[in-house]
Amino acid sequence: xxxxxxxxxxxxxxxxxxxxxxxxxxxxxxxxxxxxxxxxxxxxxxxxxxxxxxxxxxxxxxxxxxxxxxxxxxxxxxxxxxxxxxxxxxxxxxxxxxxxxxxxxxxxxxxxxxxxxxxxxxxxxxxxxxxxxxxxxxxxxxxxxxxxxxxxxxxxxxxxxxxxxxxxxxxxxxxxxxxxxxxxxxxxxxxxxxxxxxxxxxxxxxxxxxxxxxxxxxxxxxxxxxxxxxxxxxxxxxxxxxxxxxxxxxxxxxxxxxxxxxxxxxxxxxxxxxxxxxxxxxxxxxxxxxxxxxxxxxxxxxxxxxxxxxxxxxxxxxxxxxxxxxxxxxxxxxxxxxxxxxxxxxxxxxxxxxxxxxxxxxxxxxxxxxxxxxxxxxxxxxxxxxxxxxxxxxxxxxxxxxxxxxxxxxxxxxxxxxxxxxxxxx
Ligand code: HEM
Numbered sequence: 073x074x075x076x077x078x079x080x081x082x083x084x085x086x087x088x089x090x091x092x093x094x095x096x097x098x099x100x101x102x103x104x105x106x107x108x109x110x111x112x113x114x115x116x117x118x119x120x121x122x123x124x125x126x127x128x129x130x131x132x133x134x135x136x137x138x139x140x141x142x143x144x145x146x147x148x149x150x151x152x153x154x155x156x157x158x159x160x161x162x163x164x165x166x167x168x169x170x171x172x173x174x175x176x177x178x179x180x181x182x183x184x185x186x187x188x189x190x191x192x193x194x195x196x197x198x199x200x201x202x203x204x205x206x207x208x209x210x211x212x213x214x215x216x217x218x219x220x221x222x223x224x225x226x227x228x229x230x231x232x233x234x235x236x237x238x239x240x241x242x243x244x245x246x247x248x249x250x251x252x253x254x255x256x257x258x259x260x261x262x263x264x265x266x267x268x269x270x271x272x273x274x275x276x277x278x279x280x281x282x283x284x285x286x287x288x289x290x291x292x293x294x295x296x297x298x299x300x301x302x303x304x305x306x307x308x309x310x311x312x313x314x315x316x317x318x319x320x321x322x323x324x325x326x327x328x329x330x331x332x333x334x335x336x337x338x339x340x341x342x343x344x345x346x347x348x349x350x351x352x353x354x355x356x357x358x359x360x361x362x363x364x365x366x367x368x369x370x371x372x373x374x375x376x377x378x379x380x381x382x383x384x385x386x387x388x389x390x391x392x393x394x395x396x397x398x399x400x401x402x403x404x405x406x407x408x409x410x411x412x413x414x415x416x417x418x419x420x421x422x423x424x425x426x427x428x429x430x431x432x433x434x435x436x437x438x439x440x441x442x443x444x445x446x447x448x449x450x451x452x453x454x455x456x457x458x459x460x461x462x463x464x465x466x467x468x469x470x471x472x473x474x475x476x477x478x479x480x481x482x483x484x485x486x487x488x489x490x491x492x493x494x495x496x497x498x
Contacts, residue, residue, distance in 0.1 A: 076112055076379075076380050076381055078379035078380065079108070079110060079111060079112050079121075079378075079379065079380040080102070080106035080108050080110075080111040080112070081111065081112045081113070082102060082111060082112070082113040082114075084113075084114075085114065086114045086115070086116075086117065087113040087114055087115050088114075088115050088116055091115060092250075092472075093472065094472065095248075095365070095470070095471050095472035095473060095474050095476075096362045096365050096393045096471045096472075096474060096476070097393075097394075097471055098122075098365075099122045099123075099124055099366060099389065099391035099393075099394050100124060100391060100393065100394035100397065102122065103122075103123075103124045103125075103391070103394060108378075109123055109124060109125045109127060109128050109378060110122065110123035110124075110128065110378060110380055112380075115387075116145075118387060119386060119387075120386070120387045120388070120389060121380065121382065121386060121387075121388045121389070122366075122388075122389045122391065123388065123389070123390055123391065124390070124391035124394040124395055124398065125391075125394075125395055125398050125400065125401070126395065126398070126400075126401055126419065126421045126422045127421075128390060128391075128395070129390060129395060129421035129422070129424055129428040129429075130421050130428075131377055132367075132369060132388065132390040132428070133420075133421070133427075133428050133429030133434045133435075133436070135162070135163075135372075135433070135434055136372065136373075137371065137372055137373070137375055137382070138369040138370065138371060138372055138388065139162045139369065139370055139371075139372045140159065140160050140161065140162055140166075140369055140370070140435060141160060141161075141162055141370065142370050142385075143160070143368045143369045143370045143387065144159060144160055144368065147254065148247055150258055150261065151243050151246035151247060151254065151257035151258055151260075151261055152243055152244060152246065152247040152257070152316075153309075153313070154261070154265070154308075154309030154310075154312055154313065155309065156306060156309065157306075157309045157310060157313055158170060158173065158310060158313060159313075159435065164297065165296075165297065166435075167432075167433070168296070168297050169310070170431070170432065170438065171432070172290065172291070172294050172310070173310075173313075173314070173438045174431065174432055174438050175290065176287050176290060176314065177438050177439060177441055177442055179441070181223075181442070182441045182442050182445040183445070184223060185219060185220070185223050185318070185442055185445065185446060186445040186446060186448070186449040187449075188219045188222055188223055189215065189216070189219050189446050189449050189450060190449050190452070190453060192215040192218055192219050193215060193449075193450065193453040193457070194453070194457065196211060196215060197457075197458060197487065197489050200458075200484075200487040201487055201488060201489070203487070204485060205463065205483050205484065205485045206460075206483070206484045206485070206487055207480070207481040207482065207483055208325070208326055208329050208481065208482040208483070208484060209322055209323070209325075209326040209477060209478075209481035209482060210481060212321075212322035212325045212326065212450070213237040213238070213240070213241050213319055213322045214233055214234060214237045215322075216237075216318055216319045216321055216322055216446070217233055217236055217237035217240060217315075217319050218233055219318070220314070220315050220318035220319060221236075221315065223286075223287070224286060224287035224288050224311070224314065224315060225282045225283055225286035225287065225288035225289060226268070226271055226287075226288055226311075226315070227271070227280065236264070236267075237319060238260070239260035239261075239263055239264050240260070240264065240315060240316045240319040240320070241319060241320070241322070242256045242257050242259075242260035243257050243260050243261050243264070243312075243316055244257075244316065244317075244319075244320045244323075244475060245257060245475060246258065246260075247474065247475065248365070248473070248474030248475060261312075264312055264315075264316075265305070265308050265309070265312065268307075268308040268311055268312055268315075269304050269305060269308045271288065271311075272288075272291070272292050272304050272307045272308055272311070273304055275288055275289070275292040276292055276293075276304075287311065287314055288311065291307050291310055291311045292307060294307070294310075314439075317437075317439055317443075318439070318442065318446070321442075321443055321446050321447065323363055323475065323477060324354075324357055324358060324361070324363065324443065324447055325446075325447060325450045326477060326478060326481065326482050327357050327361035327363075327477075327478070328353070328354065328357045328447055328450065328451055328454075329454060329482045329484075330361075330467055330469075330478050330482060331353070331356075331357055331360070331361075331408055332451075332454065332455065333462050333467070333482075334408070335408060338353060338410060339455055341353075342451055342452075342455045342456075343455055343456060345456070347448075349410065350448045350451055350452065351413070351444065351448060352410040352411065352412075352413040352414065353410040353451065354444050354447040354448050354451065355410070355413045355416075355423070355444070356408060356409065356410040356412065356413060357447065358423075358425040358426070358443070358444075358447075359396045359397075359402070359423060359425060360396075360408050361469075362393055362469075362471060362474075362475075362476055363425060363475060363476075364392050364393070364425060364426065364427075364475075365391075365392065365393050365474050366389045366390055366391050366392055366393070366394075367389070367390050367392060367427055367435075368387055368388065368389050368390075369387075369388055369390075369435075370385055370386065370387055370388070371383060371384050371385060371386045371388060372384065390424075390428075392424050392425060392427070395422065395424050395428075396423065396424065396425055398422075401422045420436075426439070426440050426443065456490065457489065457490055457491070458487055458488065458489055458490060459486075459487070459488050459490055460484040460485065460486060460487045460488070461484065461485045461486045462482075462483070462484060462485075463483055463485045465479075465480035465482075465483045466478075466479040466480050467479065467480055467482070
């Protein structure tokens with residue numbers, strides 16, 4: 073007999089195949105079916121509790137109850153996260169490392185990143201005007217790679233940008249993959265870590281002048297709680313933990329373009345320059361479209377919640393996608409409706425595309441401000457700075473493949489700038 077009789081169990085011997093078949097909907101399909109915030113399943117040969125919703129998120133982000141040590145599979149560390157990075161730390165050591173990240177994500181830094189992003193978008197137009205078609209996702213990766221390296225103080229040769237951008241993107245693409253996509257991600261990480269270790273070594277040796285306050289400087293000279301310096305490999309992993317996710321904003325930008333295309337009525341509101349609307353639109357893109365599916369942690373010490381025994385060491389998954397589509401929290405969750413954010417009260421646990429809770433105290437993503445600012449400036453660019461056509465293409469996206477993207481990457485044609493360049497102020 074199972075130890076948790078009161079809790080719904082998925083009957084199959086192992087759900088790994090179902091997870092691969094159902095992707096983003098795996099947890100939600102079952103919490104809906106069982107009418108329960110949680111259920112037990114077996115994944116990759118171990119017992120796992122899957123949970124969804126605001127209450128579940130509150131429990132999940134209680135660091136007395138959960139830890140991250142041993143939660144992320146090695147395969148995810150070897151592609152997406154990096155081995156031993158901030159995502160896998162606990163307690164005071166985690167908080168101290170997290171503050172380093174938080175110090176680089178202030179409103180001033182967000183503003184600088186947004187300005188650089190607009191500059192780079194504008195610089196792309198001349199080339200686009202003479203191109204038959206432009207794939208937005210591919211362009212966004214390159215733009216953001218250039219932007220984040222410039223902002224962080226990491227030197228990047230024009231000739232290497234495309235490869236570096238692809239490498240960052242492949243690390244992200246590998247997180248839900250098996251086979252070739254997984255190996256692509258691993259090789260990409262190896263190349264990028266080697267590159268960034270070199271940059272850190274040059275910075276520490278004074279061969280490369282890093283500006284004080286830049287991400288490169290702050291990371292290269294960061295001190296641990298005991299006053300020691302991090303080793304080069306560890307700094308590389310953490311600096312990549314900033315570079316890679318900024319490039320990954322290209323996914324949300326591509327979905328934002330799709331949303332604009334499917335909801336032309338939103339376009340007019342964005343054209344009016346209403347900053348509140350543009351913020352609501354960006355938030356709705358992050359809620360509605362799939363990117364991060366779920367996040368995992370291990371039980372720190374035994375406790376009971378909703379009649380379910382959480383045993384020390386058990387793996388628990390929190391459904392981010394499902395919580396963002398939970399009809400108890402969001403009216404008509406499967407409709408794209410930016411205005412819903414007018415009424416949103418800003419709970420730390422109901423809108424969790426990048427994790428929940430307080431980022432300074434737990435594992436919630438520290439990069440949400442950057443993500444939203446970069447999305448807003450990119451929307452402004454797409455709506456107010458250029459005109460383009462959307463030729464026939466396959467804009468569908470899979471909810472099974474993780475991570476996912478519109479098939480075509482969002483193709484634009486007949487791109488033209490809207491105003492003469494002098495009028496362009498941002
Ligand atoms: C592109 C959109 C992004 C998505 C979908 C995203 C998603 C996430 C998620 C789901 C987590 C894990 C939360 C948890 O473990 O509880 C996370 C953590 C993290 N993110 Fe993001 N993120 C994005 C952008 C960014 C940006 C722009 C940055 C930095 C510039 C960033 C840096 C980080 C870091 C350092 C962590 C680890 C935090 C920790 O473990 O304490 N992310 N992100």
